[in-house]
Amino acid sequence: MTATDFFSLMPLIIIATAAVIVMILIAVKRNHSVVAGVSLAAFALAFLSLFRITAVTPHTLPPLLIIDNYALFYMGLIFAASFAVTLLSYNYLKSYNFNLEEYYILLLLAALGASTLAISQHFVSIFLGLEILSVSLYALIAYVRTWERNLEAGLKYLILAAQSSAFLLFGMALVYASLGSMNINDMAQLLSGANLGPLALIGFALMIVGIGFKLAVVPFHLWTPDVYHGAPAPVTAFIATVSKGGVFALLLRFFVAIDIYNYESLVIAFSVIAIASMIFGNVLALLQNNVKRILAYSSIAHLGYLLVAFLSGNNLSVDAATLYLTAYAITIMGAFSIVSLLSGKEQESDKLEDYRGLFWRRPVLSAVFTAMMFSLAGIPLTAGFIGKYFILSAGVHSAKWLLVIVLVLTSVIGLFYYLRIVVAMYSAPTDDMPSQPGISRSVSFSGVLVLAGLTILLVWFGVFPQGFISLIQNMVSSLQDVYLSMIV
Amino acid sequence: MSNEIQLWPFAVYTLSVFLIVAIMVILSHFLGQRHKEKETGEAYESGIMTTGTARLRISPQFYVIAMFFLIFDLEAVFIITWAIAFKEVGWVGYLGILVFIGILLVVLLYEWRIGALDYAVSGKKIVKKFKQLNKEVI
Numbered sequence: 001m002t003a004t005d006f007f008s009l010m011p012l013i014i015i016a017t018a019a020v021i022v023m024i025l026i027a028v029k030r031n032h033s034v035v036a037g038v039s040l041a042a043f044a045l046a047f048l049s050l051f052r053i054t055a056v057t058p059h060t061l062p063p064l065l066i067i068d069n070y071a072l073f074y075m076g077l078i079f080a081a082s083f084a085v086t087l088l089s090y091n092y093l094k095s096y097n098f099n100l101e102e103y104y105i106l107l108l109l110a111a112l113g114a115s116t117l118a119i120s121q122h123f124v125s126i127f128l129g130l131e132i133l134s135v136s137l138y139a140l141i142a143y144v145r146t147w148e149r150n151l152e153a154g155l156k157y158l159i160l161a162a163q164s165s166a167f168l169l170f171g172m173a174l175v176y177a178s179l180g181s182m183n184i185n186d187m188a189q190l191l192s193g194a195n196l197g198p199l200a201l202i203g204f205a206l207m208i209v210g211i212g213f214k215l216a217v218v219p220f221h222l223w224t225p226d227v228y229h230g231a232p233a234p235v236t237a238f239i240a241t242v243s244k245g246g247v248f249a250l251l252l253r254f255f256v257a258i259d260i261y262n263y264e265s266l267v268i269a270f271s272v273i274a275i276a277s278m279i280f281g282n283v284l285a286l287l288q289n290n291v292k293r294i295l296a297y298s299s300i301a302h303l304g305y306l307l308v309a310f311l312s313g314n315n316l317s318v319d320a321a322t323l324y325l326t327a328y329a330i331t332i333m334g335a336f337s338i339v340s341l342l343s344g345k346e347q348e349s350d351k352l353e354d355y356r357g358l359f360w361r362r363p364v365l366s367a368v369f370t371a372m373m374f375s376l377a378g379i380p381l382t383a384g385f386i387g388k389y390f391i392l393s394a395g396v397h398s399a400k401w402l403l404v405i406v407l408v409l410t411s412v413i414g415l416f417y418y419l420r421i422v423v424a425m426y427s428a429p430t431d432d433m434p435s436q437p438g439i440s441r442s443v444s445f446s447g448v449l450v451l452a453g454l455t456i457l458l459v460w461f462g463v464f465p466q467g468f469i470s471l472i473q474n475m476v477s478s479l480q481d482v483y484l485s486m487i488v
Numbered sequence: 489m490s491n492e493i494q495l496w497p498f499a500v501y502t503l504s505v506f507l508i509v510a511i512m513v514i515l516s517h518f519l520g521q522r523h524k525e526k527e528t529g530e531a532y533e534s535g536i537m538t539t540g541t542a543r544l545r546i547s548p549q550f551y552v553i554a555m556f557f558l559i560f561d562l563e564a565v566f567i568i569t570w571a572i573a574f575k576e577v578g579w580v581g582y583l584g585i586l587v588f589i590g591i592l593l594v595v596l597l598y599e600w601r602i603g604a605l606d607y608a609v610s611g612k613k614i615v616k617k618f619k620q621l622n623k624e625v626i
Contacts, residue, residue, distance in 0.1 A: 001580050020594050027594075027601040099602075 008059045008067045011046040011075055012115060018042030019108040026101045036090040039104040043083040043111070050076050063183050064125040073322065073475035074118040074249040077329060081241040082111040084333050084454070087446040089234040092340045096144065103143055110136035110238065114246030121257075123172045123182035126250060130168070130214070133243060134161045140238070141231040153230025160213065160223045168210025174203030188257045196263060204266055208273075214247040217307065218276035221300045225288075228296035233340030233348055236292060240299055240336065241329040248303075248325055252310060252318055256479060261313040270311055274403060277304030278410040285417045292350040294417055295335055298376060301414060302328050305391055308403045312394040315477075320390035322476045323469065327387035327461060331375040334454040338369045341447045355421060357429025365443070366425045368455050375458055377418040378411055383461035386469075552604055563592055 006013070022035050050072050058068035086107060093100045109132055116129030138161070142154025176182050178199035179190050196204070212220040228236050260266050281301030288294045306328075309321035342349040342365070349355070359366040375384035388411070395404040443451075461468050530537075570577065570585045577584075599605055 020591055023594050023598045027598045 004056055004059060005061050008053055008056050008061070009065075010049045010053060011079065012112060012119075014042055014046045014049060015108055015112045015115070019105050019112070022101065022105050022108065026105075030099070030101055032090070032094070032100050035101040035104050036086060039086050039108055040083060042108060043079050043086060047076060047079040047083065050079070060121075064122045065119045066121040067119050068479065069475040070253070070318075070479040071119040071249070073472065074245060075115045077245050077326060078111055078114045078118065078242050081245065081329055081333060082107065082238070084337070084450050085234050085238045085242070087450050088237065088337055088340050089232075091444045091447050092232060092234050092343065098146075103140070106136045106140045106143075107238070110140060111242060114242045117246040118249040120250060121184045121253070123176065126254075127165075127169060127172065129246070129250075131165065133246060134165065134214075137161070137235075137239065137243060140235045141227060143235065144232050147230070149230035150232070151230075153227045156223050156230075157227050164210045164213035164220070167206050167213075171203045171206030171208075171210060174199050174206065176203075178203065184254055184257045188259065191258050196265075201265065205269065208266075208269060211247060211251055212273060215244055215251070215303050216300055217273050217303050218280045218300060219273075221277070221280070224300055225293045225296040228299070229290060229292045229350070233292070233336050233343055233350075236295075237333050237336035237340070240295075240332045244299075244303065245325055245329060248306065248321070252321060253479060255310070256318060267311060267313075270307055271400075271403060274304045274307035274311060275406050277301060277307065278406050282410040282413040282417075286413065288417075289352050290350050291339060291352060291355065291421060292348070294352075294421065295332065295339075298414065298417070299332065301410060302332075302376075304410075305388065305407055308400065308407055309391040309394050311403060312398040312400055314394065314398050316390070316394040316397055318476050318479055319469075319473050320387075320394040322472050323390050324387035326468070326472065327375065327383035330383055330454055330457050330461065331372050334368065334372040334451065334458060335376070337447065337450050337454065338365055338372070341365070341443050341451070352421065352424055356424045356427060358425040360429050365451075368451055369425065370422050371455060371458060373418040373422050375462070377415045381459065381462045383458045383465075385462060386465040390469075549607060553607070556599070556604075559595075560592075563588075 018038060018041075022038055025031070025035055025038065053067065053072060054069065056067075057072060058066065060066045086104065089103060089107070093103060113129045113132030113134075113136060116125060116132065120126040120129055138154060138158045141157050142151055144150050145154075172182070175187070178197050179187055181187050181190060209220060213223075216224040227239070231239065255266075260270070277300050281297050281299070281304060285294050285297035285301070288297060302324075306321055306324055309317050309324060311317070312320070339348065339350055342354070342362075355366075355369075358369075371382060375382035378384045378388040392404060392407065395407065566588060567585065570581055573581065
């Protein structure tokens, strides 16, 4: 290990140290504000340290890790999202009177796991990162254990995630057995267009099951609505952004490196998954009456859109996927912030009726929520539109017509249920509806900060996308250049 | 490939294991005697009558201790692995194990402070509470 090695791992070291410091703080004296403050500082510091590291990228720590601009971008996304989640959680947890401080340790560790995924180039570090992420999530999902739904969600996630890890691990073992390497770069060179043997094919299929579970794509999506519904709203936001972002970063790095586009069977498998996700996610969301469940099904559909970008396999695909993921992260974080800010102590305001007539009581919040819904639906002037535009152009560029047509058609279906929430908010309130305690509560300063930041980002991204696009192109195109040059 | 291991003996072996077990079960099913007396269904046909259920509630402290055993037992695995490779890993390894043990110490401190190491309810606390209640009554 040289000084540069340590320097390039700075963000991870900061987060890991912060987790230990929080543990010491709890041992000394429990104080919710102090612990939340330390976690916020850690995320901010880790985020800022990324800018310094650009000086030494790309830097490899053989054999496990690689720190390139692509990884830095995804780590930035992870840390920024975790920062927002921490602010929301502080506000959300304040009203509970059990041990709150451990929540932040788990949050820090989960972010650490997700960023490990972003910098992994070896099966060992991939699995390590994935396990740190999911073990922290098991506890985070079931954190408010006084609710029945919460425990149910935690248990479901525990059982299914453990099973999917087993699939992933067995897949890795088979790939290793047939290729003789666990390093992504070595694998890329060993394969380099050669035919996959039956062992490797089964191995990749099992790995797709494991990764598909974490990304919640059809047919591995069954946990999503229950976990989204049962988990505390900030944790749901965390799953939707950090957990999926980290795993998607890994998916892109791994399958772009081995040049999946040469393997018809894998491309077909992913295409089927993408089409099924878009159709099932959007159609099932129509049947829901709970905002968190609607967002859960919509997240399945959005991951399907992301896979379209990934499958298009041209020089636009990594850019488009990253752009879309960024836009989606901003939007879904905003949507779940509002759900969590409106939630009372006893239960969350997540039923569609809770939002009926919201505009007449909380005009600003509903305006922001409307903007988030428009972005999810992909209406112009929001971040979601730019993201969807790039995905479509990537798909059209590669003439993936079936995928593109399904994307367009299901987006129209999606519009219906997003607008259903919006219509509910703007319809006139009735007198006899049950009043939610959370609805009338004033929003705390941290909540305002998160919402304002996300709304500004959303609109800015939507109106002046050029800056974001060139940033993303600068950062992530390194991935494709490196691997494409290696393959050719 | 001369050094390739022959697989067919293994297959024959596996097959014969299943075959023998199947034969044993099937033969004893048809040839064996069977009887249905009053006591046949009892847990101990010729022993003492059972009392109560076997599903006892075990104090959660047992599980906590079992978990600590797992955690601290696994530590030993890592430390011994480091000790074996002491010369090869050099100062970097030393630094790594220092960080590792440091984190474990912090964990121990944390566990002690949150009361996870109390095997039973503290006697002092009971006496304190008792005195407090007594005062309130008086």
